[in-house]
Amino acid sequence: MIPISDPTTNNVILFPKTEQFYEDELMKLLRSEQYKEALEMLTFLLQFPNVDASKSDQWEALRHWLLTMFPETMFSSSVTEEEDSEEESALLRQYIQDKSASDDGAFVLKLQTMLQEGSLEGQVSALEQLAFIEQPEVSQYVKTWLCERPRHPHLQFKALQTLKQMGEHGLIEFPKNGRTVLVEIDETPLTPEDFPLRIRDMIRRVGDISEISQPDFVYFATQTWQEFLAYAYGTSIYTELLRAEESAVDVWASALHAILQDKLFGTVDRDELLETYGIVDAMTLQWKRAHNVLTAFVKQFSPDPG
Known part of the structure; x- marks a missing residue:
């Protein structure tokens, strides 16, 4: 879902080809009980005037249900959210540790089975719960x-x-993207903010460029950038990002912007985009390299909203 603002009418348009992508994302949030994020997405979707009335009614009904069942989603400052998150994490850790210590290993076995046989989402859930079990045999x-x-x-x-x-x-050494990679466990980022500043600046740059004409493009x-970082982590691509000079921020940001604009809208004015990001002739080869790497990733792993 990427809106385009019309400066003359101040209307915002939700493209039909991206509507399904956001509905899929909404279902993921609801299944994982991320109600606050689901409420924020529904509030965002309901701003579009061109959505079919029945669809808009469904979203409004779901939003009303969330507000009724989970009113706390409306009232939380950033500080409170952080405190709540830490409290919830501590409670979850205690629950999982108690559970794993009280049933002769049945709970751990269930998580291990989910890790081996579950869906992608199930495997992620298993890993998130296993993280709280401090047993050498589990790690x-x-x-x-x-x-x-x-x-x-x-x-x-x-x-x-x-x-x-x-x-x-x-x-730790493991097979990834057709090669064997060697990674230092301690250096693994746990949150997006844990990545090096230059890598975070690449996605911030996309937001800076798109905030006026495409305010929610970012x-x-x-999401795509975080998926890409997981794909690249531990490989030579990630090493390239780590060693990138300041000019590489615009190179990678513009390459990502071009790919996603083409993916979502089916067209992109590349020359205009490169000019907007300040990509000069001397940066062309580096830009093509970044574009090729991101294109290969998107084709293989990124969900298609259309």
Whole structure:
């Protein structure tokens, strides 16, 4: 869902081809009980005047249900959210530790089975819960699972985060993107803010450029960028991002912007976009390299909103 603002009418248009993408994202948020995020998305969707009336009524009804069932989603400052998140994390940790210690290993076995046989979302959930179990044999299980065969890059990155949360240290070697990579567990970012500043600046730059003409473009761009970082983490691509000079911020940001604009709208004025980002002739080869890398990733892993 990427809106385009019309400066002459101040209307905002929701493109039909991206509507399904946001509905899928909404369902994921509801299934994972991320009600605050779901409410924010519904509030955003309901601003579009061109949406079919029946669809708009469905969204409004769902929004009303969320506000009725989970009124706390309306009242939380950023500080309170952080405190609540820490409290919830502590309670979840205690619950999982108590559960794993009281049933002779049945709970841990259930999570391990989910990790082996579950859907992508189920495997992520298993890893998130296993992260709270401080048992050497459990962390060794996660290591073995990660190293024994290629996995989806998102799962591999989540497994590294899980191992770090478990207190594991040192290097770990596993197959990724057709090669073997060597990663230091301690260096794994646990949140988007943990990535180096220059890498975070790349997605911030997209927001700076798109905030006027496409104010919510960065929503989809941010999700795609985080998926890409998980895909690249531990590989030579990530090393390239780490060592990038300041000019690379505009290179990677504009390459991502061009790919997503073409993906969502089916067209992109590349020359105008490169001029907007300040990409000069001397940066062309670097830009093509970034564009090719991102194109390969998007074709293989990024969901298609159309």
